[in-house]
Amino acid sequence: EVQLLESGGGLVQPGGSLRLSCAASAFTFSNFAMTWVRQAPGKGLEWVSTISSSGVSTDYADSVKGRFTISRDNSKNTLYLQMNSLRAEDTAVYYCARSALFLRTTYHCYYMDVWGNGTTVTVSS
């Protein structure tokens, strides 16, 4: 069964750091872009970051740019999110998701077809 399993969440003080991991199984990890999405308590979904299948290309939401770093190890089938300078507003459930590509001549569409169960990050003193 295709699966994503996040880990690494927890309680951290403002200004602290945390590294999330997402272990992939039962699919060819190196063929897919991967994405982190977060959800603050009682709020909607927020796209955080996407990395290309090779790891060469990365994109970030403005809210985390310069503080968060997405990376991947295709030999270990694992996605990472290094989070530094954490703020209270970073408190959320963090989901990793596989990003598949639907490609047509006039447009493209990335869509997240497999999701992990999420890991909770709480930033508080």
Add this chain to the structure above:
Amino acid sequence: DIQMTQSPSSLSASVGDRVTITCRASQSISNSLNWYQQKPGKAPKLLIYAASTLQSGVPSTFSGSGSGTDFTLTISSLQPEDIATYYCQQSSTIPYTFGQGTKLQIK
């Protein structure tokens, strides 16, 4: 950034009803629009991608339509298990923004 606006924000309907949720983009996104379903305490689940393509395993009671700036998610016959919050998301331009969500309840 492209703003995604869903309407309504909440909706109450009866089992068997036809339900429609709309999503409007602040600028044209062609067909780069996805719909997700999220049940309480669970991860989101992909329903529709590229505006109208039904994800494998999703019941055919769900359908999507639209192009450019205006999109629709339709449930042709509401079932109790469809109670959830629904999100649209554009993947035309970084950042890949989500709508604010539509909470669907049973009347």
